Amino acid sequence: MDKLSIGKFNFGVIKQLSGTKKTEAQNTTSAQSNPFGINFKGNVYAADVFESSKPKNAAGASNGLIGKAAEKAKMFTSTIVGGINSFNNSLKSRFNTIISFGKQVKDNIAQSWENAKNTNIEFDFNGLKNYISSKFDYSYSVSNLQKKPVVQLEEMLLNELSA
């Protein structure tokens, strides 16, 4: 039976194990974070929206200052486009709300108009005349009564007292 000794221990196995663990960790981090975008108020905006279909011919440009500036410009443009899209969506939803409200108002008006058309409106002039004459009975005003003969006033008084 061989004796186990530290000197004879093969460290390659540990290296292999640690290597696999490292790659797993890298994968998990890459899955969690978005390497191609920035997180802005909960919305992820892809930086490669305007990725050119033409291959990059200048290798130095991608690594230099110009390349970085171009990347930033893309990101900035993407953010604006995303913002416009979200603004359009919110505007559309608001317009839809307004349109539905307008439709509701229109329906209500149409319904009211139908009701008004079906309602028979009659103006009772005789009733109005009687109402006004009962409220403003000038025939019983003192000045008018004074012009009447006493006999007639006597009859009127008797009628009113017996009523």
Add this chain to the structure above:
Amino acid sequence: MNNNKRINNIIEALGKHEDMDSVRVLEEIGTNSSIDEVREMTAQALIRKNCPESLKVVIATEGKGINDLSARVAMSAINELLSLDDKSQALKVLDETMENAEKQEIKDTARSVKTLITYSVQ
């Protein structure tokens, strides 16, 4: 216009009427009414007429005007006499009543009212 308002207007019109027959109507119908308000309005209308015929009804007649059994009607009539601008006719009728009335009660009432008018004038 309700019934009371119409009655009030007719009595007032009779009180202001130029025809002296209106005094007869007021005496016969108004002062003989069973309703206190009607008697009160009639007495006031007769006093406002301020003529000897109408004042005699409310001063010298038993149970009418200042001699009414209702204290409210009698007091209202006395108050109306006190508020007259020209009290000469009323004082004259009161003097006649104090002298010629058959019942002592009516004489006493006329004397009291005349005293009130005299004090109110001074």
